[in-house]
Amino acid sequence: MYVAVKGGERAIDNAHALLAEERRGDPAVPELSVAQIREQMTLAVNRVMAEGSLYDPDLAALAIKQARGDLIEAIFLIRAYRTTLPRLGHSNPVDTGAMAAVRRVSATYKDLPGGQVLGPTFDYTHRLIDFALAAEGEAPRAPQAEPLGPVPRVTGFLDREGLIEAEPDSDATPRDLTREPMELPADRALRLQALTRGDEGFILSLAYSSQRGYGRTHPFVGELRIGEVAVEMEIPELGFAVEIGEITVTECETVNQFTGSKTKAPQFTRGYGLVFGQSERKAISMSLVDRALRWEELGEDNTGAPVQDAEFVLMHADNIQATGFLEHIKLPHYVDFQSELELVRRLRAGAQEAAE
Amino acid sequence: MGLLARARPNRLAAVFPDMPDSTLLRGPETGAVMVRGRQGGTGAPFNLGEVTITRCSVQLPCGTVGHAHVQGRDKAHARRAAVLDALLQTQDAEALTRAVLSPLAAEETARRETRARKAAATKVEFFTMVRGDD
Numbered sequence: 001m002y003v004a005v006k007g008g009e010r011a012i013d014n015a016h017a018l019l020a021e022e023r024r025g026d027p028a029v030p031e032l033s034v035a036q037i038r039e040q041m042t043l044a045v046n047r048v049m050a051e052g053s054l055y056d057p058d059l060a061a062l063a064i065k066q067a068r069g070d071l072i073e074a075i076f077l078i079r080a081y082r083t084t085l086p087r088l089g090h091s092n093p094v095d096t097g098a099m100a101a102v103r104r105v106s107a108t109y110k111d112l113p114g115g116q117v118l119g120p121t122f123d124y125t126h127r128l129i130d131f132a133l134a135a136e137g138e139a140p141r142a143p144q145a146e147p148l149g150p151v152p153r154v155t156g157f158l159d160r161e162g163l164i165e166a167e168p169d170s171d172a173t174p175r176d177l178t179r180e181p182m183e184l185p186a187d188r189a190l191r192l193q194a195l196t197r198g199d200e201g202f203i204l205s206l207a208y209s210s211q212r213g214y215g216r217t218h219p220f221v222g223e224l225r226i227g228e229v230a231v232e233m234e235i236p237e238l239g240f241a242v243e244i245g246e247i248t249v250t251e252c253e254t255v256n257q258f259t260g261s262k263t264k265a266p267q268f269t270r271g272y273g274l275v276f277g278q279s280e281r282k283a284i285s286m287s288l289v290d291r292a293l294r295w296e297e298l299g300e301d302n303t304g305a306p307v308q309d310a311e312f313v314l315m316h317a318d319n320i321q322a323t324g325f326l327e328h329i330k331l332p333h334y335v336d337f338q339s340e341l342e343l344v345r346r347l348r349a350g351a352q353e354a355a356e
Numbered sequence: 357m358g359l360l361a362r363a364r365p366n367r368l369a370a371v372f373p374d375m376p377d378s379t380l381l382r383g384p385e386t387g388a389v390m391v392r393g394r395q396g397g398t399g400a401p402f403n404l405g406e407v408t409i410t411r412c413s414v415q416l417p418c419g420t421v422g423h424a425h426v427q428g429r430d431k432a433h434a435r436r437a438a439v440l441d442a443l444l445q446t447q448d449a450e451a452l453t454r455a456v457l458s459p460l461a462a463e464e465t466a467r468r469e470t471r472a473r474k475a476a477a478t479k480v481e482f483f484t485m486v487r488g489d490d
Contacts, residue, residue, distance in 0.1 A: 049405075050405070053405040053406060054388065054405065054406050054407070054408065055391065055405060055406065055407040055408070056407070056408040056428065056429070058428070058429075059408065059429070082388055082406060085386065085387050085388040085406075085408070086385070086387040086388070087387060087388055087389075087390065087406075088387035088388065088389050088409055088411060088425075089389055089390070090389060090390040090391075090392055090403075091389055091390065091391045091392055091407075092392065093392040093393055093394045093401045094391060094392070094393055094394075094404070096393070096394075096397045097397060097398070100468060100471070100472065101475065102471060102474075102475045103475070103478075115479045115480065116479065116480040117475050117476070117478055117479050117480075118478040118479075118480060119475055119478055142474045142477065143474070143477045144470070144473035144474055144476070144477050145473060145476040145477040145479070146473070146476060147469065147472040147473055147476050148472070148475070148476045148479060153397060153398075155396070155397070167394075167395060167396035167397075167398050167399035168399055168400065169394075169398060169399055169400065170399070170400040170401075171400075171401065172400055172401065173401075174392065174400070174401050174402045174403050176390065176403050177403075178390075178403075178406075188395055188400075188402070189395065189400060189401065189402035189403070190402075192393075192395060192402040193402055193403045193404070196404055196405065197405060230358070231389070231391055231407060231427075233389055233425065235423065235425065237413070237423050238423065242357045242358060242361070242425065243357065243358030243361060243362070244358075244361050244389065244407075244409055244425040244426070244427060245361055245362060245407055245409065245426075245427030245428075246362050246427070247391065247407060249393075249404075251397060253396065253397060270396050272395055272396045272397070274393045274397075274404060276404070276405055
């Protein structure tokens with residue numbers, strides 16, 4: 001039961017003033033600009049855009065500043081902001097095959113057309129704190145080489161030989177969980193939408209659980225690519241599609257163990273991840289969870305693993321829903337608690353009487 | 357139009373500083389466009405997330421109408437792009453292509469090429485190790 005209370009207004013105002021002061025920190029230290037956050041905390045900005053489900057680096061950087069670096073709070077600010085925006089339409093599906101890739105690796109083929117391109121990765125770094133970064137230095141410069149040719153899709157090679165399940169193309173309008181509440185059973189399109197905006201830590205842990213045996217996936221990263229894709233939209237006034245922007249995305253395609261039957265020869269199966277920004281841990285996790293959730297359509301056993309339970313995964317992946325419900329319990333519940341207190345006192349008195 | 361949508365607002369303002377008179381027909385208004393992806397990269401569509409877009413439609417005194425949809429929330433940028441879209445349908449098109457579109461296109465090409473060259477420098481060259489027992 002909720003009971004309205006009044007008062008505390010001055011305390012709240014002063015708490016907000018204290019928050020603002022603490023956010024600024026020591027005034028002797030220069031203030032962070034939004035552009036600095038956007039340019040130098042890029043992966044935090046990317047995470048806020050992915051889970052805030054709104055691609056706008058300047059806005060995400062501002063939200064991070066306002067939230068004092070609390071990324072879930074920043075995501076909350078972005079989600080709240082996006083509800084104030086009118087929906088102007090939807091884009092054509094982005095063509096990730098035409099991506100201007102800055103990173104592209106495959107764990108399944110050593111020599112593949114287009115090559116293994118490491119890009120700006122933490123892989124193969126020694127994970128030793130670099131004290132040189134504590135001092136201001138000159139801006140580093142990366143070496144250059146002759147640009148590479150096109151980078152064809154790895155799953156395309158397998159598909160041509162019929163070794164991987166076909167991905168049926170369609171132009172069906174996908175369900176949108178931002179326009180109507182999510183209902184189960186959720187088809188794959190709705191699941192992918194929920195996963196791409198889901199909490200990175202939650203999706204990572206689920207993916208990890210599936211690797212450790214709670215739901216069998218046995219994935220290989222067929223391909224992981226990061227780069228820019230064009231966003232095109234049909235403009236009614238013009239009657240054709242124009243490019244309205246460009247976004248950075250991370251795509252992961254996993255190749256998983258076989259499905260097949262008496263009438264159908266065995267084939268590899270697919271898991272898919274696509275996330276705003278450079279977010280490869282999330283994209284890989286998403287593709288594993290996507291694959292695990294496809295157990296039913298692929299005729300696999302439900303082993304009761306959490307990652308196979310669509311309701312469990314989809315209803316708990318959103319960190320704003322989670323934090324909203326979790327954090328509300330710290331807000332005033334005095335009346336509820338009073339009644340519980342009274343009840344426990346009565347029970348204890350009863351128990352004492354019975355003992356005597 | 358894509359070029360104008362992708363250009364950084366301050367760059368577009370720098371190469372096209374003086375805007376002629378125009379009447380606003382719509383906006384400029386900021387909204388969200390739902391970006392779609394495809395399952396498996398090539399399959400059925402799904403909703404990936406939204407992107408902020410600002411749109412604007414203008415009319416020049418001569419009657420020509422221009423439209424713009426630009427990425428982000430910069431209203432001046434959307435209006436500038438819409439005016440340019442209209443002007444590019446008039447006799448000024450050739451001069452504006454030279455003065456505005458060409459430099460923007462050249463900058464964008466150079467930026468993309470530099471990025472592609474830096475990525476290319478991180479391409480792995482594998483050497484097959486000779487096994488001792490062969």
